[in-house]
Amino acid sequence: MSEPILALSGLTRRFSTGGGFLRPARSMTAVRGVDLQVARGDIVGVVGESGCGKSTLARLAMRLLEPSDGTIRFEGQDVTHLGGRALKSLRKKLQMVFQDPYSSLDPRYTVRDCIEEPFRALGEPVPPGRVEDLLDQVGLPRSFAESYPHQMSGGQRQRVGIARALAYAPDFVVLDEPTASLDVSIQAQIIALLQDLHRQRDLTYLFISHDLGLVRYFCSRIVVMYLGSVVEVMEDPHAAPRHPYTRALMESSFVPDPEARATIVPLEGEIPSPFALPQGCPFAPRCPRVQDRCRSELPQPTATTIGRVSCFNPIEA
Amino acid sequence: MTVTAPVSGLLPALRRSAPVQAFASWKGGVAGTFLILVVLGALFAPWLTPYGFDVQNLPGAFQPPNLAHPMGTDEFGRDVLTRILYGARTSLSVSAVAIAISLFCGMVLGASAGYFGGRFDRAVMVAVDLTWAFPEILVALMLVAIIGPGTTGTLVAICVAYLAQFTRLTRAQVMALKSETFVEAARGMGASNAAILFRHLLPNCLGPVLVAGMLATGDAIILEATLGFFGLGAQPPTPSWGGMMSSGSGLLFKGPWIILFPGLCIALTVVAINMFGDALLHKLDVRERVRTA
Incomplete structure (x- = not known):
């Protein structure tokens, strides 16, 4: 792999809440020790x-x-502690x-x-x-330029959101569930648009x-996250x-095909509270392949044929 | 209209502005016309009436409304209409200026308290809530007692009496707005705190706060009249509506018109301000704007 455009190492974010009159402040770890290279x-x-820290990771x-x-x-x-002018120029390359x-x-x-807001935010003239x-690029008629958001549908608004993110011609775009609040047919359109833009503009x-x-x-x-940690990285999405x-x-x-439909076995148990993470592997309380060791030790990422996995008892290929 | 042409020009912009739109509605039109007449009357008082507001004419005292004096004369023979026109200057300007200052301070305080939070927020809210713990009239009376009667005292009293309301309203709006994603998006684009406050947060809470200010102006006119009634407002011979009612109250049976007309003016002006504020509230809501494209 050539030099990564984005490299996160040991990235951790804790939030503390409460701290009331009779309650001590509690802290939760939303993202812990994430290593990721893009x-x-x-x-x-x-x-x-939801709640596994993926949106927090995006905001970090x-x-x-x-x-x-x-x-x-x-x-x-x-860029961990970049501020002021340097942070502003980073914003040009990094959009969401x-x-x-x-x-x-x-x-x-x-x-x-x-x-136009990205330009105004940085005090630069709009080309x-x-x-x-x-x-044109996001497939909206030009006459929409003077419309207000409330006059548009969810899909159209999301196209405006994408146009705004691309205004400064960034290199890297963080997409935080851009299709989660759209209808399925609109989701497909937005994904197709994102694919086109990825090809045309050499984006990451x-x-x-x-x-x-x-x-x-x-x-x-x-990248699969569970309770703030990366549990598996798959270089091949279909493996x-x-x-x-x-x-x-x-x-x-x-699965849409009724023939191929199998009985879904839901995971047993609840996600542990992020305020009181279990010792050892965070997935251990719900894991069907759990061993004694999983409850006391935290598994470290190990290389697999398709990426890396943090598990003492991974499924064999 | 081509799409690329900039939509500019003062006239169309003016026609689209909320106050003008409010005027176009039935309710806003009637109320707005009345308010404009009152303001014009106050501005052009010296040219509208042949009498002076402080010229006494004792033989002509207690005249009921007639052609020469459409609203009659008071106990010193002064023309009541003339005094109402001059009184409007005091009543309206003191209330409007006081509310404008109060609105500005309240918005700045409330927006920064809501946006920055923490200790600053708590300090501001404690100070502001202290004034809110008492009825407005009590706060106003206390302040006038400290500063002394007169227009300055009344002005400061009205300012402080309504500050809590504006601060709280702006703060609540800003706190609700600052967790919206578009604020986060603006930060992600590199916008500064000031830009977020002035380009996103304040414009979005301007509508409700301005209307609250408009409605408070109505209340402020009553508060100013009340202070005037107690003899704490503008001092004689400067006329004010409250002061006129005060001197008329003792002469209710001898010359009912002396108290009736200023009272009517206060009531109608307050109703008109409320009606116009209501019409404005509707038009300030962007979501009610129809799509023009």
């Missing part, structure tokens, strides 16, 4: 259940949240598309205002015709999703998973 041109999918990579520990390198430069197209656009901004070009994506089927279709690598959690996720996705 090569230029890659589409890396991050999957996991975007420098919207400060990491408690670890480093972020972008194009070889350490948000999950909810309803709250990610200011209701008082026209489409033109939204798309003439840029808004119209971007509308970090794609956050909980839809493993979509990630397997769209991404070139898959058979090694981690019992990845397999459980895959088995729980619905």
Whole structure:
């Protein structure tokens, strides 16, 4: 692999809550010790259940949240604690598309205002015709430039969100569940648009999703997270998973073909509270392949034929 | 209209602006016309009336409304209409200026308290809530007692009496708005705190806060009149609506018009302000704007 465009190492983020009159403050680890390298041109999918820290990871990579520990390198430069002007110029190369197209656009901004905002935020003039070009690229009629978000559908708004993210011609785009709040038919359109843009503009994506089927279709690598940690990295999205959690996720996705439909065996038990993580492997309480060792020791990532897995008893290929 | 042509020009922009739109509605039109007439009357008082507001004419005292004095004369023979026109200057300007200052301070305080949170927020809210623990009139009376009666005292009193309301309203709006994704998106694009406050948060809470300010102006006119009624407002011979009612209250049976007309003016102005504020509230809501494209 050539030099990665984004390299996270040991990235950790803790949140503390409470701290009331009679309650001590508690702290939870939303992301712990994540190592991840994204090569230029890659589409890396991050999957996991809600609350596993994937959105927090996206915001850490975007420098919207400060990491408690670890480093972020972008194009070889350490950007973990970048501030001021340097952070602003990083923002030009690093953009984000948000999950909810309803709250990610200011209701008082026209489409033109939204798309021009990245330039205004950095105090730079808007290149003439840029808004119209971007509308063409995301497949919206130019007449939408003076419309307000409330006059558009969810899919159209998400296209505006994508146009805004591309306004500065970034190299790297974080997509935080960009299709999760859209209808299935619209999801397909947005994914097709993202694929086109990826090809045309030589982009790199970090794609956050909980839809493993979509990630397997769209991404070139898959990162599976569970309770803040990366449990498996799959270089080949269509390979058979090694981690019992990845397999459980895959088995729980619905298959449209009734002939191929198998009985879904749901995972037993609840996700442990992130405030009180169990000793050892966080997946141990729910794991069908659990051993004694899993409850006391934290498995370290080990290389597999398709990537790496953090498990003492991985599924053999 | 071609799409690339900039949609500019003062006139169309003015026509689209919320106050003008509010005016176009039935309710807003009636109320707005009345308010404009009152303001014009106050501005052009010296040219509208042949009498002076402080010229006494004792033989002509207690005249009921007639052609020469459409609203009659008071106990010193002064023309009531003239005094109402001049009184509007005091009542309206003191209330409007006081509310404008209060609104500005409240918005800045509330927005920064809501946005930055923490200790600053707590300090601001404690200070502001202290004034909210008492009825407005009590706060106002206390302040006038400290500063002394007159227009300055009334102005400060009204300012402080309504500050809590505006601060709390802006703060609540900003706190709700700052967790919206578009604020996070703006930060992701490199926008500064000031840009987020002034380009996203304040414009989005401007509508409700402005309307609250408009409605409070109505209340402030009553508060100013109340202070005037107690003799704590503008001092004689400067007329104010509250002061006129105060002197008329003792002469209710001898000359009911002396108290009736300023009272009517206060009531109608307050109703008109509320009606216009209501119409404005509807038009300020972007979601009610129909698609023009």
